[in-house]
Amino acid sequence: MAPVKRGNSTERKRRRDEVMMADLARYTSLSFATPFPVPFGAAIVDSKTGKMLYRGRNAVRRENDPSAHAETRAVRKACQKLGRPSLQGYTLYTTCEPCPMCMANALWAGVDRVVFGATIADAAEHCRQIHISAREVADRSDMPCCVDGEVAREICKKLFEHPRMQAAFKTWGTRRR
Numbered sequence: 324m325a326p327v328k329r330g331n332s333t334e335r336k337r338r339r340d341e342v343m344m345a346d347l348a349r350y351t352s353l354s355f356a357t358p359f360p361v362p363f364g365a366a367i368v369d370s371k372t373g374k375m376l377y378r379g380r381n382a383v384r385r386e387n388d389p390s391a392h393a394e395t396r397a398v399r400k401a402c403q404k405l406g407r408p409s410l411q412g413y414t415l416y417t418t419c420e421p422c423p424m425c426m427a428n429a430l431w432a433g434v435d436r437v438v439f440g441a442t443i444a445d446a447a448e449h450c451r452q453i454h455i456s457a458r459e460v461a462d463r464s465d466m467p468c469c470v471d472g473e474v475a476r477e478i479c480k481k482l483f484e485h486p487r488m489q490a491a492f493k494t495w496g497t498r499r500r
Contacts, residue, residue: 344475355487359385362482365393365417367401370435377401394425398432410434418479426460436469440479449483
């Protein structure tokens with residue numbers, strides 16, 4: 324019997340990314356049943372094993388903290404859990420392309436990769452954004468980090484389109500139309 328081919332490492336990594344992103348989108352959507360629905364979720368995952376270290380959601384309104392983006396919260400909590408300020412050897416998954424603040428935070432933490440779903444442009448259709456791509460922030464730094472984007476983009480875009488989220492956007496008052 325011939326050995327079963329399992330695909331190359333790029334295909335396996337892409338498949339893992341898709342599974343992780345779909346799981347993160349499901350987790351993030353749980354916020355729609357709370358008083359503070361958000362479309363932004365993030366997870367810190369061991370780059371080699373795929374083991375989840377921490378995942379969380381945006382808490383800007385819940386915590387009255389403009390820096391409480393999902394990515395910054397995930398980095399902060401993961402570093403606390405590890406007892407060190409470095410996330411070398413870890414990947415940051417996020418349902419939406421990180422804003423410059425979040426991308427800089429990921430770079431300072433030393434993550435290996437950032438993998439995102441929806442784009443900044445997708446988010447900008449619903450709420451204000453800083454229009455500087457995560458790749459540009461990474462490219463303009465001297466800290467190595469691979470940025471892989473638009474993984475499971477359609478699944479992540481649906482987070483913005485959910486009726487509970489659409490109602491929440493109206494209360495945010497952050498979009499000038």
